[in-house]
Amino acid sequence: MKSKAILTLLSLGLFIYGFTGNDQPSKPSKEVIERGKKVFNHVCAPCHGKDGKGDGVVSSTIFVKPRNFTTGVFKFRSTESGNLPTDADLYESISLGFHNTAMPSFTALSPEDRYAVMEYIKTFSERFSNPNEYPLKVIEPANQIPLSPESIAKGREIYLRTKCWECHGVSGKGDGPAAKRGFQDDWGNKILIPDLTNPNEVKRAQTVEEIYLVFTTGLNGSPMPSFKDVLTDEERWHLANYIYALIHGIALYDGTTIEQLKETR
Ligand code: HEC
Ligand code: HEC
Known part of the structure; x- marks a missing residue:
């Protein structure tokens, strides 16, 4: 009886935290895929389309187009450029949704349903079952540098030196010279560049x-x-602190605003 309880706990833990798909393709059961399909067709297909091509009935009415899942290309990941997302990344995207787009947070779905639909959307692209795509190169953020005026100031220098401003603008408002031409994603949809001073x-x-x-x-x-x-990793933490200060409207270290900086350049 006791060991059964431990087993149940273990499998529950594995179910909730044990995303296994980082080293090799995951192997979900038929039941999980069936469950995911039901959730998908009911909840996601109006935007992402029954075949996952991003062409559901709602897609023509919204500016930021729903993702086409058939190419296996995902924006928000914890993995290196060009890699697939981890299962946990997809689960997080489904749970959080994306601000300023039609994609809502789906915490109203049970964790089991979110897990099942995560496995189901992977079936739209062969990349997820191709062993050559694995192991995924996961980036584990470490050695974070605390937010400080000095770090924010270093981050601003890096922002200018690395030419983030070419697209994002010296002000961070998305008005850089490269942004004037407008941007497209790989699926041919027009996309906006965010105003990094507006959370x-x-x-x-x-x-x-x-x-x-x-x-x-x-x-x-x-x-x-x-x-x-x-x-370098250190430079990236300074830069992240600077962008954080921009997004959250924290005054810069010497009181210079981004607007004044723009005027002096
Ligand atoms: C009302 C429309 C809508 C619904 C419903 C919807 N989505 Fe989305 N979804 C979007 C849009 C729009 C994007 C594109 C966001 C972007 O490109 O920044 C997106 C993007 C995504 C992404 C890709 C994120 C990335 O990193 O590229 C995933 C995964 C996703 N949706 C899963 C789902 C799942 C699973 C469901 C159902 C539980 C669902 N979505 C329901 C509109 C929707
Ligand atoms: C070639 C143009 C280009 C350059 C250079 C560039 N970005 Fe971006 N960036 C974009 C575009 C386009 C988006 C919007 C992508 C989307 O929403 O699909 C974006 C989005 C972002 C976002 C918002 C992500 C979110 O959650 O919505 C941040 C933060 C960001 N960039 C930071 C930077 C930093 C820091 C640099 C310099 C190290 C940089 N970018 C360089 C084009 C660029």
Whole structure:
């Protein structure tokens, strides 16, 4: 009786935390896929389409288009540029949704349903069952540098030196010279560049760690590149602190606002 209870606890733990798909393709049971399909057709297909092509009935009415799952390309991940997302990444995207898009948070779905639909959307792309795609190169953020005026100031220098401003603008408002031409994603849809001084325009990058991940992993399928090989880990934490200060409207170290900085350049 006792061992059965422990077994149940273990499998529950494995179920909730044991995303196993980082080293090799996961092997969900038929029941999980069937359950995921039901959830998907009911809840996700109006946007993402029954075949996962991003062409559901709602898609023509919204500017930020729902993801086409058949190419296996995902923006928000914890993995290196070009890699598939981990199961945990997909589960998180389903749970959190994306600010400033039609994609809501699905915490109203049970964890079991979210897990099942996560496995189901992977079946739309062969990449997820191809062993050559694994192991995934997962980035584990470590040695975070605490937020401080000095770190924010260093981050601003890095922002200018690394030319984030070419797209995001010296002000961070998304008005850089490259943004004038407008941006497209890999699926041919027009996409907006966020105003990094407005937390409501940022899809995911709210915490310092989430910001760090965005420019470390790059957003696959969009023009937002990875800077993992361009900047050291330390530089990336300073930069993340600076972007955090921008997004959350924290005054800069010497009182210079981004607008004044813009005027002097
Ligand atoms: C009302 C429309 C809508 C519904 C319903 C919806 N989505 Fe989305 N979804 C979107 C949009 C729009 C995006 C694109 C976000 C972007 O490109 O930034 C998206 C993106 C995604 C992504 C990709 C994120 C990435 O990193 O590229 C995943 C995964 C996803 N949706 C899963 C789901 C699942 C699973 C469901 C059902 C439980 C669902 N969505 C329901 C609109 C929707
Ligand atoms: C070639 C143009 C380009 C460059 C250079 C660029 N970005 Fe981006 N960035 C984009 C675009 C386009 C998006 C919006 C992508 C989307 O929503 O699909 C974006 C989105 C972002 C986001 C918001 C992510 C979210 O959660 O919505 C952050 C933060 C960001 N970039 C930071 C940076 C930093 C820091 C640099 C410099 C190290 C940089 N970017 C360089 C084009 C660029």
